[in-house]
Amino acid sequence: MSTSHFRVIEHTIQCPSLREYHHGVRSGQKLQLAIKQYVPLNNPHPGSDDITIIAGHANGIPKECYEPLWDDLLATSKVKIKAIWFADCANQGASGVLNEDKLGDDPNWFDHSRDLLSMVTHSQDQIQPPIVGVAHSFSCSSFVHLSLSHPRLFHTLIFLEPMIQIESPSKPGGRSPALWASTRPDLWPSQSEAEKHIRSNPFWRRWDSRAVAKYIEHGLRPVPTALYPFDPQSSNGEMSSAKVTSNSVTLTTTKAQEAWTYLRFNITPYEGTTKKDISSDSAERFLSPDLATSAKDGTNNHPSYVTTCPWTSLAFEFLPYIRPSVLFVWGEKSHINTPGARRDDKLLRVGTGLGGSGGVRAGMVRDEVMKGASHTVPLEEVGETARVVSDWLMEQEKRYMEEKKFWGEYDSQKSGRGGLALSEKWMEYVNLPVDTKRKTKGSRL
16 A cells, blocks of 8 residues: 555554354454554544544455555545445455464354454454445445444445345356365465466456556465475375475465355255254255245255355345435446346335335435446556546435434433433333334424
């Protein structure tokens, strides 16, 4: 990160020890979360109403790849930013390096939402409202879950090409979403060879050159690692066939953890080995409690598919209960959020349920389409993404100040003696029948 724009403070905190899936962490191990706090140098004395951003990355993308976005946002926005807090998921990036000997093989997207809530609690003296969530791809589902866990935490959410849907992005008979991650090269004889591979790959050629440079800097790491030690016999006793030298480099996020983040294994019905084993039906619920009991073909949570992605379906089910305002940013050429139903089903669903914001009709949900961009829109159209985010932040800052003024002046009339006692008004109303209806404007009870 250019020190001419931000002061970067690094934090490491402990993750909640209980992960949603039993094999998300090795037995008895505790995971850590690597966090960067970006403090704008142009705002050395932030005001109490300056915005704090909590950000989320896409699968396999280090948090540092989004630094060009923060650079451009700072240059574009008229809204004052107090700080940007960004953590790598526990099994990825710098967090994954800290945890490489502790991670299991069964990550859950919603573990990250609990880790972020732990981060907010740990740094609650610094992470104060108004708080804005900016998430990309799979982390959008984590932020949906986090918003439901604490409905007042976020004032607004910005979802950049979210992975929130019931349908699989792959067509029937198509390629597995995890195939690319599972088969990609992950060991090179030198840094220069790794860089050559990345710069020549179509996936990265679409990106802004600054984001590519950040991936090369933070998406690669030197050996030895737990996966690629100098000794060909790894820590679990298995032999590694890869040729590792002192100049070799590998991926910071292992391709195994990236692939396991895309999909969950569901290869065969459970069959007990003895009569004392639990029933197959009970075991299925233990192993896959978040799959549908029945589902249409082509859905992410189909109980009969050998690989599933239940978190996207759950996040989609949660959308009506989202209370913050939401901005969706789509890539015009996205293979996930294709034009039409794939966008409208989310746009028109958010905030429409019990406890929700009111959705599109209430002016709380909107979307923008980035021309020419794909699913990695904030890494491709960096400047344009910053402009759209900046415009939205200006609107939401105004709404925040209006709401703050309202709550500062509002009197519930239910307490007396400075909030210590029940008021006369409370006692008057509590003596009425339980089904007494509230009075309308201009009427008397």
